[in-house]
Amino acid sequence: MDLQALSVTLRLAAVTTVILLLLAIPLSFWIVSTRSRLRAPIEAITTLPILLPPTVLGFYLLVLLGPRTALGRVWIHLTGHPLAFTFSGLVIGSIIYSLPFAVQPLVAGFSAVDVALIEQARLLGASRWRLLRSVLLPLSARSIGAAALLCFTHTVGEFGVVLMVGGDIPGATRTLSIAIYDQVQDFAYAAANRTALLLVVIAVASLAALYAWRGAYPGAHHEK
Amino acid sequence: MRSDTPFLEAKLEHRRGSFILRAQFVLRSHWTVLFGASGAGKTTLLRIVAGLTQPATGSIRLGQNQLVDTTHKISLPPGQRRIGFVIQQAALFPHLTARENLGFGLHEWPRIARETRIEELLRLFDIEAMAGRKPRQLSGGERQRIALAQALAPRPDLLLLDEPFNALDAQSRVAIIEKLRSTAVPVLYVSHDIADAWQINADAIVLENGRIVSQGETRAVLAPQRDQILAQLGANAKA
Numbered sequence: 203m204d205l206q207a208l209s210v211t212l213r214l215a216a217v218t219t220v221i222l223l224l225l226a227i228p229l230s231f232w233i234v235s236t237r238s239r240l241r242a243p244i245e246a247i248t249t250l251p252i253l254l255p256p257t258v259l260g261f262y263l264l265v266l267l268g269p270r271t272a273l274g275r276v277w278i279h280l281t282g283h284p285l286a287f288t289f290s291g292l293v294i295g296s297i298i299y300s301l302p303f304a305v306q307p308l309v310a311g312f313s314a315v316d317v318a319l320i321e322q323a324r325l326l327g328a329s330r331w332r333l334l335r336s337v338l339l340p341l342s343a344r345s346i347g348a349a350a351l352l353c354f355t356h357t358v359g360e361f362g363v364v365l366m367v368g369g370d371i372p373g374a375t376r377t378l379s380i381a382i383y384d385q386v387q388d389f390a391y392a393a394a395n396r397t398a399l400l401l402v403v404i405a406v407a408s409l410a411a412l413y414a415w416r417g418a419y420p421g422a423h424h425e426k
Numbered sequence: 427m428r429s430d431t432p433f434l435e436a437k438l439e440h441r442r443g444s445f446i447l448r449a450q451f452v453l454r455s456h457w458t459v460l461f462g463a464s465g466a467g468k469t470t471l472l473r474i475v476a477g478l479t480q481p482a483t484g485s486i487r488l489g490q491n492q493l494v495d496t497t498h499k500i501s502l503p504p505g506q507r508r509i510g511f512v513i514q515q516a517a518l519f520p521h522l523t524a525r526e527n528l529g530f531g532l533h534e535w536p537r538i539a540r541e542t543r544i545e546e547l548l549r550l551f552d553i554e555a556m557a558g559r560k561p562r563q564l565s566g567g568e569r570q571r572i573a574l575a576q577a578l579a580p581r582p583d584l585l586l587l588d589e590p591f592n593a594l595d596a597q598s599r600v601a602i603i604e605k606l607r608s609t610a611v612p613v614l615y616v617s618h619d620i621a622d623a624w625q626i627n628a629d630a631i632v633l634e635n636g637r638i639v640s641q642g643e644t645r646a647v648l649a650p651q652r653d654q655i656l657a658q659l660g661a662n663a664k665a
Contacts, residue, residue, distance in 0.1 A: 322518075324477075341519075
């Protein structure tokens, strides 16, 4: 078992999940509450990573994070090294790649909250922030949990973006899915089997937790 | 209780598809019944006064506060209008207890004042025993009393009631109306039930197809509708 790859994978998934939730909660709130014409294009952009091949996304990220763009140059100026082929670059790639897995459950959760409750909160003087914190978030707990589990599991299993943006640096950017690829290239099928089994266990445990939670709180959005 | 000076003046127009609501009215009485058949525009009118629906044109003044003036692009958000609104299905926050629901609109009050106000309303509506329960643990009538207390908690200048007593028996309805009257908060009360409206000592506004057709003392304004119903009952009895 490649423990270094396991550590990188779990660290990457945890950091990505936390940052994604912090970004996706306000973004999803904006999507469900805005009347702006930008809503449709923004929703389309957040969903795009589901449809794009990971290598396409990885390629553009590689270019964007490299020294040929202003963003890449600013990063190099600040840190002394490029974002590509680092753990930080990998986190940025994972955030973009898993964005729809955070935004979609949250948008669905916020949209399912009874409009009468939102109106009552507004009548009682709640600001947008208080509406989010005191009404939408508690009533969308199941969706937040689903978003967190999906982001974590999706990040654990990603391959194309990781390989393109992070490469295969042991201890820094080599994740479990890359380790399987390396093990197969080395004809180490027994090791590849153990690594693959671990990924399957993580995915199944996450989905079991998701469905158990859904069973424990059926119809949480609609209770009154 | 009736005053010469209106505390609410409204003139507004609102379109939704082919339906046009065009209303001009004043409120002088402590209680005003907004009477009309289903689809007459009663709920839309209340939502516009509350700030939940924007009128195409018009102005609304509540006391000294200009709530809406489309000419000058004024439209106060619902939370700044000092208006309470209770609808047919009590909109209580399901994750909060009855006490927390009552305190939701008192978020910015000092803690002691907030607690005092909550206790006062729990006593007024006889809901002290259920203060710690969540809405799903309460009956429809209990939830409606908590919704009324919640709307009254921030001491609004006007309370809008959109048929909130439909699910209650006559005795409970009378008891709650008496409690509401004791608070001295002016009420605009929607009803499509002539018997219900007739029994309330109040002013009435009659709305038909988006137009106000009469306004004045309840028994004078609703007399034609009452006579029509009595005539129909008489005809049915003879038949």
